[in-house]
Amino acid sequence: MSLATRRIWVTRPAGQAAVLSALLQEAGAEVFALPLLEIHPPENAQPLQAALAQLASYDLAIAVSPSAISAVLAALPAGWPATLPLAVVGPGSLRSAQAAGIHNLVYPETSFDSEGLLAIPRMNAVAGQRILLLRGNGGRDLLPDTLRARGASVEVVQAYRREPPQLTPGQLLLELQRGCDAMLVTSSEAAQHLFRLGGAAARQSLQSQLYCVPHARIAEALQAEGAGQILLSATGDAAMVATLQQHFA
Incomplete structure (x- = not known):
């Protein structure tokens, strides 16, 4: 239960996040689904x-x-x-x-x-x-x-x-206020959508979040938006969860 009390955001498209969310929940995390791409x-x-x-x-x-x-x-x-x-x-x-x-x-x-x-x-x-x-x-x-x-x-x-999700800056800010211990971002496009959707109101908060990504290109996309805390994981759901567990341990 190494992720107990942690609120982890999963940003995969709806229908593609079930396995990752289940692994996070098994580790004790509270999972918040924020699909950043609609298919x-x-x-x-x-x-x-x-x-x-x-x-x-x-x-x-x-x-x-x-x-x-x-x-x-x-x-x-x-x-x-x-x-x-x-x-x-x-x-x-x-x-x-x-x-x-x-x-x-x-x-x-x-x-x-x-x-x-x-x-x-x-x-x-x-x-x-x-x-x-x-x-x-x-x-x-x-x-x-x-x-x-x-x-x-x-x-x-x-x-x-x-397509980007139908989300307002106000909705994103509200969820950020509720808590985000780490955000799992699995595509460069999703990273770009996140900051565009947040707009100026959420930008500083988004830049201060902890991100876990499975590829260097996604890390580069987040860095281009000003994000400073990025964990680079191996590819795969289990590897991403393990990276978070090691970080919070």
């Missing part, structure tokens, strides 16, 4: 439908997040084709794919990001292959640009849309 269908679903209708023509598909996997599976009544390899980036996406019964998986053993995925041998042998990249709106172009440079034909399709 919606793409504004134009036709490109996704067209890509899924011709899945058999691809040599490899890549899903960059659990949201991408959920969106695709919802549009595939027959499930994922067993013969098509699916590449995923992080442990959350890997769990989502395995839970959906997808076993033909390509994923990095360490370095759970685009760089880590691109470093594995399978992603270096893509010349002449047709690849489907499933992601949300925006995002980095490192994956498609690198794979194209390696000789692949890459089709980027928006499977879902990320």
Whole structure:
């Protein structure tokens, strides 16, 4: 119960925070859910439908997040084709794919990001292959640009849309007054939304909070907003909880 009396904020999208929240509660924490990203269908679903209708023509598909996997599976009544390899980036996406019964998986053993995925041998042998990249709106172009440079034909399709939450600065300030011992932030975009939503009224309070993040890029996004207390954790829910436990111990 090493997190007893601690009020921990979990900022993952609704539907993706259950495992992390349960681990925190098992450690004694009071969990406050503040989703900093809302997941919606793409504004134009036709490109996704067209890509899924011709899945058999691809040599490899890549899903960059659990949201991408959920969106695709919802549009595939027959499930994922067993013969098509699916590449995923992080442990959350890997769990989502395995839970959906997808076993033909390509994923990095360490370095759970685009760089880590691109470093594995399978992603270096893509010349002449047709690849489907499933992601949300925006995002980095490192994956498609690198794979194209390696000789692949890459089709980027928006499977879902990320939007900031409907939250006022007053609501955020009220929750900050109720208490925040640490905030778990798992994407750079979420970090940016947090400070934009808080506005000038909440900025100083947000800068003084303790943050726990699983990647250096997220830490850099928070530092750019003026946050000074950042714990860099290994990737994965258990690792983030352990990092908090070690800090508060």
